[in-house]
Amino acid sequence: xxxxxxxxxxxxxxxxxxQEPAPSPAVLSARGLTKHFRVGGVLSRNVLxxxxxxxxxxxxxxxxxxxGESGSGKSTVARLLAGLYTPTAGQIRFRDRPLSxxxxxxxxxxxxxxxxxxxxxxxPVFRASHGVMRxxxxxxxxxxxxxxxxxAVEILDSVGLVPGDxxxxxxxxxxxxxxxQRFGFAQAxxxxxxxxxxxxxxxxxxxxxxxGVLNLMQHLRQDRGVSFLxxxxxxxxxxxxxxxxxxxxxxxxxxxxxxxxxxxRPAHPYTRLLLSAVPDPYAPDTEAVGSEVSEPPRVVNPGxxxxxxxxxxxxxxxxxxxxxxxxxxxxxxxAACHVTAPSGGHA
Amino acid sequence: xxxxGPLLEIxxxxxxxxxxxxxxxxxxxxxxxxxxxxxxxxVGESACGKSTLLFAASRLLSESAQIVGGNVIFKGRDLVxxxxxxxxxxxxxxxxxxxxxxxxxxxxxLSIEAQMxxxxxxxxxxxxxxxxxxxxxxxxxxxxxxxxxxxxPHQLSGGMRQRAxxxxxxxxxxxxxLTDEPTSALDVVAQRSLMxxxxxxxxxxxxxxxFVTHDMSLVSRYADRMAIMYAGQxxxxxxxxxxFDRPQHPYTQGLLEAYPSIHGPRRELxxxxxxxxxxxxxxxxxxxxxxxxKMMPVCSQQQPGISSPRxxxxxxxxxxxxxxxxxxxxxxxx
Numbered sequence: 001x002x003x004x005x006x007x008x009x010x011x012x013x014x015x016x017x018x019q020e021p022a023p024s025p026a027v028l029s030a031r032g033l034t035k036h037f038r039v040g041g042v043l044s045r046n047v048l049x050x051x052x053x054x055x056x057x058x059x060x061x062x063x064x065x066x067x068g069e070s071g072s073g074k075s076t077v078a079r080l081l082a083g084l085y086t087p088t089a090g091q092i093r094f095r096d097r098p099l100s101x102x103x104x105x106x107x108x109x110x111x112x113x114x115x116x117x118x119x120x121x122x123x124p125v126f127r128a129s130h131g132v133m134r135x136x137x138x139x140x141x142x143x144x145x146x147x148x149x150x151x152a153v154e155i156l157d158s159v160g161l162v163p164g165d166x167x168x169x170x171x172x173x174x175x176x177x178x179x180x181q182r183f184g185f186a187q188a189x190x191x192x193x194x195x196x197x198x199x200x201x202x203x204x205x206x207x208x209x210x211x212g213v214l215n216l217m218q219h220l221r222q223d224r225g226v227s228f229l230x231x232x233x234x235x236x237x238x239x240x241x242x243x244x245x246x247x248x249x250x251x252x253x254x255x256x257x258x259x260x261x262x263x264x265r266p267a268h269p270y271t272r273l274l275l276s277a278v279p280d281p282y283a284p285d286t287e288a289v290g291s292e293v294s295e296p297p298r299v300v301n302p303g304x305x306x307x308x309x310x311x312x313x314x315x316x317x318x319x320x321x322x323x324x325x326x327x328x329x330x331x332x333x334x335a336a337c338h339v340t341a342p343s344g345g346h347a
Numbered sequence: 348x349x350x351x352g353p354l355l356e357i358x359x360x361x362x363x364x365x366x367x368x369x370x371x372x373x374x375x376x377x378x379x380x381x382x383x384x385x386x387x388x389x390v391g392e393s394a395c396g397k398s399t400l401l402f403a404a405s406r407l408l409s410e411s412a413q414i415v416g417g418n419v420i421f422k423g424r425d426l427v428x429x430x431x432x433x434x435x436x437x438x439x440x441x442x443x444x445x446x447x448x449x450x451x452x453x454x455x456x457l458s459i460e461a462q463m464x465x466x467x468x469x470x471x472x473x474x475x476x477x478x479x480x481x482x483x484x485x486x487x488x489x490x491x492x493x494x495x496x497x498x499x500p501h502q503l504s505g506g507m508r509q510r511a512x513x514x515x516x517x518x519x520x521x522x523x524x525l526t527d528e529p530t531s532a533l534d535v536v537a538q539r540s541l542m543x544x545x546x547x548x549x550x551x552x553x554x555x556x557x558f559v560t561h562d563m564s565l566v567s568r569y570a571d572r573m574a575i576m577y578a579g580q581x582x583x584x585x586x587x588x589x590x591f592d593r594p595q596h597p598y599t600q601g602l603l604e605a606y607p608s609i610h611g612p613r614r615e616l617x618x619x620x621x622x623x624x625x626x627x628x629x630x631x632x633x634x635x636x637x638x639x640x641k642m643m644p645v646c647s648q649q650q651p652g653i654s655s656p657r658x659x660x661x662x663x664x665x666x667x668x669x670x671x672x673x674x675x676x677x678x679x680x681x
Contacts, residue, residue: 069536211616279535
């Protein structure tokens with residue numbers, strides 16, 4: 001596969017997943033996932049397109065990263081996948097079973113979510129371990145209180161909250177942001193899920209401890225076989241943990257593929273812009289960018305056409321008439337662009 | 348630049364917050380100089396005191412915080428002892444502040460123009476026509492069409508609101524602009540364009556900037572020097588190039604190790620284990636010692652003093668103390 005072209009030293013698990021000849025089974029897949037919101041007054045016919053026709057597949061032990069700026073729809077995707085929103089159109093399947101035919105509680109046991117803000121996601125009047133204990137009680141009937149405690153300590157250990165038995169007694173106000181977020185992961189892990197949807201789990205944490213949480217995701221994938229959908233606006237951190245990235249712009253996926261392929265050969269002009277904007281202290285001093293005034297994309301009644309065309313340096317006439325579909329530009333690498341990924345051919 | 352001395356000189360500044368369980372020393376003996384036209388990046392994690400330092404220097408601290416020591420000399424005057432009335436003559440005209448969240452800093456029920464005219468009226472006598480012209484001028488400076496003078500904050504994008512804040516700070520072409528994480532709510536593309544713009548304006552109008560941020564790489568292209576703060580103290584000050592190429596303090600080295608890059612080989616990073624100390628009970632020795640990979644026995648017993656390995660630079664670490672006399676402020680002021 002493409003790994004041969006990039007002599008990168010990945011954590012062992014990242015390569016092993018990719019080297020498997022047969023495609024590993026999908027944990028979760030979505031086809032044509034769409035979410036529209038009506039906005040404005042009661043009589044308003046304005047429709048905000050939060051997510052449009054998103055297809056995605058997350059395999060066993062895979063970390064997929066969904067990257068995009070605020071308002072691109074990436075959090076809505078997470079909420080749809082978590083069952084917090086009902087999709088306007090499209091279908092979600094868990095291990096090939098449609099979500100609509102699964103009980104809510106069964107689905108929740110398999111697919112868990114970790115939220116962005118570790119300060120508001122733990123209830124201050126309960127011990128931080130409350131969620132872990134509750135989840136153990138609700139989702140795994142077996143065991144008495146003592147064995148639940150032992151399991152909780154083991155889970156806290158696995159997310160780096162040590163010593164576990166001491167951590168079990170802590171209240172949220174006694175914890176740092178990083179520890180709170182680790183409790184978020186512990187809570188998600190308690191019911192042994194197959195997939196964790198992590199919506200910007202490190203963006204509110206201090207830089208010195210972010211890496212620790214990203215490494216935690218790697219370890220959990222490796223040791224506990226959990227898959228992740230890692231949602232972020234920080235493409236460098238996506239590169240650090242993810243096997244595949246999906247780039248969203250204005251409710252649509254504009255590019256997706258193996259992480260290194262997308263980052264080293266970005267096909268969509270938006271991905272290129274995004275990568276060029278990442279501050280890099282060690283890059284050669286050849287910055288020739290002006291202060292481009294970036295307009296936010298139109299997602300209310302967007303109509304036909306590529307949604308990036310207003311900002312795109314390559315835009316053609318066709319871009320305003322026809323919405324570009326995702327086309328292959330390399331093995332497993334797709335982009336939605338009339339110019340760089342024209343249909344029927346490779347760029 | 349050298350002839351008329353520094354524009355801003357902070358000497359041994361100490362700021363305390365009154366808390367229920369006693370005082371918290373948020374800024375502890377910080378000394379820093381900023382020259383005319385200089386771009387200084389003030390970097391640190393949350394609660395390290397970087398914003399408190401900025402607000403103390405501009406005398407905008409909240410009620411619970413108090414400057415209990417040191418001084419802030421701005422253009423020859425000590426801001427710490429100035430009264431509100433005297434400060435008003437300096438603020439906006441010679442020194443202005445761009446707050447973190449433009450969303451909250453702009454008044455949602457007033458147009459951009461009304462807010463600008465308000466600021467002008469409070470600080471200078473100017474005819475309404477001249478004030479309007481000036482408002483339009485500064486808005487054009489930051490790349491916003493003057494039709495937006497009549498716009499309300501909610502009609503502008505996040506990037507434009509932040510630009511409008513910078514425009515307001517430029518109303519009187521001050522000598523110094525203090526900014527507190529002005530880009531933290533923006534996506535990377537808008538972030539970069541704001542940084543490029545700020546740098547262009549700075550080169551054009553020659554003001555100095557103190558740019559507070561938690562993200563070292565963000566200011567790496569724009570800052571002349573960087574000051575790294577940890578647990579209320581400066582741990583390293585050096586030129587931006589030196590900070591990235593030859594970081595001295597183990598904390599700075601750790602911070603640089605905490606960022607994944609989009610280039611080069613993918614490798615496992617370690618970050619910095621542990622967490623910053625609770626400032627209600629600071630460690631007796633070096634504040635970074637509990638997390639430091641290079642900790643020595645002396646580090647947990649005594650506080651390291653400040654040494655200057657190169658010129659105006661400083662580092663607070665026993666590894667660099669020349670004479671081995673801890674606690675001495677050797678070389679900080681020369």
